[in-house]
Structures are given as structure tokens and as C-alpha cells.
Amino acid sequence: MVAPLLPQFATTVYTQDDPAFPDGAVHDADLAVSWHHEVETVPTVIKVVDGVEVDRTFGWVRSEWQRLTGITDLGEALPPFRPGCGSLSVDPDRVDALRAMFAGHTLKSRRLELADLDDEMELMFDRGFTDGLPVVPPTEARVLRMLQGTSRPPDDIVAVVAPDLVEVSVEKVAVNAVMAGCKPEHLPWVIAALEAVCNDAFNIHGVLATTMPVGPVLVCNGPGTRAIGMNSEGNALGQGNRANLTIGRAVQLVIRNVGGGRPGEVDRATHGNPGKLSFCFAEREHDSPFTSLAVSRGFPRTADTVTAFAGEGPRCIVDQKVRTAPELANVFAACLRTLHSPKLVLAFDVILVIGPEHARVCADDGWDRDRLLAELHARLQLPGSELVDGALGIADGVPAHLRDVTLPKFRPDGILLVHAGGGAGLFSAMIGGWANGEMGSQPVTREVLP
Amino acid sequence: MSRYLMDPSSERSVPHRERLARPAALHGQVVGLLDIGKPRGDVFLDRLEQLLTDAGARVMRYKKPTFTKPAPVDLRHEIATQCTLVIEALAD
Numbered sequence: 001m002v003a004p005l006l007p008q009f010a011t012t013v014y015t016q017d018d019p020a021f022p023d024g025a026v027h028d029a030d031l032a033v034s035w036h037h038e039v040e041t042v043p044t045v046i047k048v049v050d051g052v053e054v055d056r057t058f059g060w061v062r063s064e065w066q067r068l069t070g071i072t073d074l075g076e077a078l079p080p081f082r083p084g085c086g087s088l089s090v091d092p093d094r095v096d097a098l099r100a101m102f103a104g105h106t107l108k109s110r111r112l113e114l115a116d117l118d119d120e121m122e123l124m125f126d127r128g129f130t131d132g133l134p135v136v137p138p139t140e141a142r143v144l145r146m147l148q149g150t151s152r153p154p155d156d157i158v159a160v161v162a163p164d165l166v167e168v169s170v171e172k173v174a175v176n177a178v179m180a181g182c183k184p185e186h187l188p189w190v191i192a193a194l195e196a197v198c199n200d201a202f203n204i205h206g207v208l209a210t211t212m213p214v215g216p217v218l219v220c221n222g223p224g225t226r227a228i229g230m231n232s233e234g235n236a237l238g239q240g241n242r243a244n245l246t247i248g249r250a251v252q253l254v255i256r257n258v259g260g261g262r263p264g265e266v267d268r269a270t271h272g273n274p275g276k277l278s279f280c281f282a283e284r285e286h287d288s289p290f291t292s293l294a295v296s297r298g299f300p301r302t303a304d305t306v307t308a309f310a311g312e313g314p315r316c317i318v319d320q321k322v323r324t325a326p327e328l329a330n331v332f333a334a335c336l337r338t339l340h341s342p343k344l345v346l347a348f349d350v351i352l353v354i355g356p357e358h359a360r361v362c363a364d365d366g367w368d369r370d371r372l373l374a375e376l377h378a379r380l381q382l383p384g385s386e387l388v389d390g391a392l393g394i395a396d397g398v399p400a401h402l403r404d405v406t407l408p409k410f411r412p413d414g415i416l417l418v419h420a421g422g423g424a425g426l427f428s429a430m431i432g433g434w435a436n437g438e439m440g441s442q443p444v445t446r447e448v449l450p
Numbered sequence: 451m452s453r454y455l456m457d458p459s460s461e462r463s464v465p466h467r468e469r470l471a472r473p474a475a476l477h478g479q480v481v482g483l484l485d486i487g488k489p490r491g492d493v494f495l496d497r498l499e500q501l502l503t504d505a506g507a508r509v510m511r512y513k514k515p516t517f518t519k520p521a522p523v524d525l526r527h528e529i530a531t532q533c534t535l536v537i538e539a540l541a542d
Binding site: 107109110111112113114118120123124127129137138139140143161164166168172175176178179200203205206209210253257258259260435439440441 | 452453454455456457458459460461462515516518519520
């Protein structure tokens with residue numbers, strides 16, 4: 001439609017697909033001109049003065065073309081507006097390859113060249129880059145696409161990763177996020193999670209090196225959890241959701257590949273737990289009767305956050321007959337007392353994942369987060385006579401001089417309440433922690449930034 | 451056409467450092483024993499100290515503030531400057 005107008009003003013015309021149309025056009029065969037001029041719509045008219053772009057318009061907007069060209073009657077016979085078409089340089093089928101061709105040089109990571117007969121999946125195993133499961137091969141195109149998920153530049157340093165204490169860049173996080181199976185919109189969550197675990201408070205070095213079966217448990221909060229499709233409902237702690245699984249996995253791959261934390265080396269776990277592959281889920285906030293974990297830790301409801309907790313695998317708490325909040329607190333307390341050992345106190349925190357049906361029991365009795373936690377702590381004041389070395393016929397315990405004192409099972413902020421799970425089932429879950437406090441690991445929350 | 455993957459690792463190779471030659475005897479050596487703070491570690495180290503002392507070594511004892519974290523750099527420096535031998539082991 002506009003081709004007959006072009007000779008009136010255009011000094012150079014580029015065509016993306018048909019080299020013979022319009023007549024005399026330069027064929028942008030590899031789309032380099034379109035890519036480097038960030039053309040998103042064809043036609044795009046760019047006004048250049050002394051080699052510098054000073055103006056552009058796209059699609060056909062007659063008044064804009066007239067303004068830009070200075071030809072006041074340009075295209076008077078044409079309709080006033082046509083939207084144009086998408087540029088081939090942003091075609092979803094081509095954009096990754098174009099980005100690799102034109103922006104691959106911006107990536108600094110070492111390239112691993114594959115021989116003709118190399119199987120890329122096997123190469124990743126052979127090099128020790130996987131967690132025991134296959135990974136998505138991190139090609140330039142995939143890494144560049146992953147980096148579209150964050151506004152942070154690729155060479156920004158995210159954290160210093162233990163045990164080797166290596167600085168990890170956004171780019172290197174993206175490489176591992178590709179391998180984990182993340183989508184670009186997951187990357188900011190992976191970055192926030194790494195910021196949460198790679199610091200002295202969380203102490204990922206100790207979490208990794210311990211013989212206990214713990215790893216980073218990531219609890220995600222905020223509206224973004226739903227935007228990226230995280231699961232906070234049925235099977236939230238299990239398999240089947242890409243965002244949940246790949247965010248947690250990417251964090252562990254960074255610790256393995258960048259930090260050098262591998263089982264049998266610095267990772268000395270006696271048993272480990274399956275959650276060390278990935279343990280990441282969202283809080284079910286939309287119908288929770290409680291304030292969320294993130295709000296309880298000082299963040300606004302509108303913030304997207306990741307809370308890292310050094311935890312083991314989940315254990316189910318069952319009471320299908322409970323109808324009152326005090327009854328529920330009783331069963332919770334009885335189960336929580338057994339955490340790691342019925343006789344170990346104060347040394348370990350816990351995440352209590354309350355299921356919706358149990359939460360409803362609390363709500364029906366008017367118990368909020370603070371009330372439930374207060375009732376649990378009150379029920380978990382334990383007599384020293386049951387806790388000292390040898391008591392109950394169990395060797396491990398507290399020193400004998402504490403026989404006559406009462407000791408709490410948990411420190412005051414040692415129970416982290418999270419609402420998650422499916423709508424059916426009077427169940428909750430507890431996730432035991434590792435050595436807490438400044439001597440061990442503190443839960444750490446970080447905001448997810450775009 | 452060549453195929454390439456991006457290296458996900460730290461791309462750091464550990465520098466190789468030669469160990470000092472083993473001493474011919476323990477006599478006259480200053481041996482550091484680092485207690486990482488786990489239960490009954492002191493029992494084990496007490497016994498080691500006795501054996502080393504009997505062999506003519508002088509034993510220096512050190513303790514990490516917490517077993518969960520690496521020894522602080524000051525403590526590592528103290529050990530390095532005071533000892534001629536260090537017995538290093540992983541716990542559990």
C-alpha cells in the first residue's frame with residue numbers, strides 16, 4: 001500500500017523477506033539492520049540526520065508520515081491508518097537465534113565445544129554439572145533468552161557462593177537457570193533466592209557441609225507467585241509444577257557448579273533428602289485466614305519475596321477429627337515436640353505448613369497467626385526432668401543441671417507458619433530445621449526485584 | 451558446524467601447591483589440634499595430645515567458635531604462625 005510513496009522521500013529502503021519488493025530495496029537477509037535498529041513493526045520509517053536517528057514512526061499513520069517527511073500531502077489518497085505487521089526480527093521463531101548471532105559476544109562464560117559425536121546431555125553429566133537428573137543444555141541462545149527475564153546486567157554480581165566463595169554473576173546464574181529448566185520470568189526469583197542463602201546469616205556453607213539432611217527450603221510470597229504460575233495448592237510441596245521445581249533446582253545447581261558444593265566433597269550429609277534437588281513452594285495467600293509469612297517478617301503484602309529456611313523433608317501431621325482450634329494446637333504441639341528428637345530443645349526451628357482444612361478450624365474459632373503460635377509455644381514448655389541426658393531411656397539430651405527448669409522446645413520466633421496445600425484433607429506438614437541462630441542458620445527473606 | 455554450550459561452573463582451577471616434606475620425627479615439632487566443637491571431640495583430642503606429647507611434640511589446642519562455619523581467618527592465622535604441623539580432619 002505504501003510502496004508507491006517511498007520514492008518521494010526514502011533514501012534507503014530495506015526489505016526483510018522478498019528481495020525484489022519494493023523495487024530497488026536492500027535485502028536485509030540476515031535481519032542485521034532490523035535487529036540493530038530494534039525494528040519491531042514493518043513498515044518502520046527512521047529519519048536519520050548526519051548518521052544519527054532523530055525520529056521514527058511505524059505502521060502507517062498518515063499524519064505521522066507527513067510530519068516526519070515534511071510532505072504535507074503524502075498519501076492523501078490512502079486510508080489514515082493501518083497498523084503494519086510484526087518485524088521478522090522479533091518473530092518468536094527467529095528471535096533467539098538472532099539474539100545469539102548479534103548479542104552472543106556479550107556473554108563472558110567459557111564456551112565448551114562439543115565434538116561431532118558428543119551427546120550434549122551426556123557431556124553435562126560427564127563434566128559433573130548435573131544434580132543426577134538431565135539438564136537443559138545451556139546454549140548461547142537459551143542463556144540470552146533467560147537474561148531477558150531480569151533488568152540486571154549480565155555481569156552484575158549476585159552473591160558470593162560457598163563453599164569455594166566464588167562471586168556469581170547474573171549471567172552465570174542464568175546459565176544454571178537454563179539447565180534447571182527455568183523460564184525467563186523465574187530468573188528474578190532464582191536471584192533473590194541466591195541472595196537469601198549466600199550470606200553469613202543463612203550460612204549456606206554450614207547447611208551444605210552438615211551431616212544433617214537439610215538444604216535450602218524456599219517459601220515464596222507475593223502476587224508474583226501466581227503470575228509465574230507457582231503452585232501453593234494441591235501437592236504444593238511435591239512434583240508437577242515447573243516454577244516450583246526449577247527455581248529451587250537452579251539455586252542448588254549454582255551452589256554445585258559455581259560454589260563447588262557437591263555431595264561426597266564438602267556436602268557431608270549422612271542421608272540427605274530429596275528436597276536437596278529442589279524444595280520451593282508458594283504460600284497459599286488468596287484464601288488464607290492468616291497473615292502471610294512474608295508479612296509476618298516485615299514485608300508488605302504487595303511485595304514478592306523468597307524466604308530461605310535450612311530444612312529437611314516435610315512430615316505429615318494428621319488429625320481428621322479435629323473441630324476446634326485448641327484440639328488442633330494439641331496435635332500440632334505433640335508432633336512438633338518430636339522434631340529431630342523429643343528431647344532436643346531450642347536448637348532447631350521449624351516451618352509449620354498448615355493445610356487449608358486445618359487453617360479453617362483455626363479461623364472458625366477466631367485464631368489468627370499470633371494466637372496459634374502463642375498457643376503452640378505455651379504447649380511446648382517442657383520439664384527439664386524429661387530432657388536431661390538419659391531421661392526417657394534416651395541418651396541424648398540437655399545437661400543434668402537443667403533437670404529442674406522448664407525449657408521451651410522452640411525459641412520465640414522458631415516456628416514459621418505457612419498456609420499451603422490442597423482444599424481437601426485435614427493435614428498439615430512440618431519441615432524441621434537445622435542448627436539455628438547465629439551459630440547455625442537463620443531464615444532470611446529477600447525481595448524479588450525485576 | 452561447531453556446537454557450543456556455556457560453562458556453568460566458576461571456571462576456577464584450584465592452584466596446585468606442593469606440600470612440605472614430612473618431618474622425620476615428631477620430636478620438637480609444634481602440633482596444632484583444632485577442636486571444631488562437636489560433642490566428645492575433646493575426648494578424642496585429649497587422647498591425641500597425650501600420644502603426641504609422648505612422642506616428643508609440643509601440642510597447641512585451638513577451638514572454632516562454631517562447628518557450622520569455617521574457622522575465622524584470625525584463628526587460621528594464629529595456627530599458621532604458632533605451629534609447625536597441623537592435624538586437620540573432617541568431623542563425624
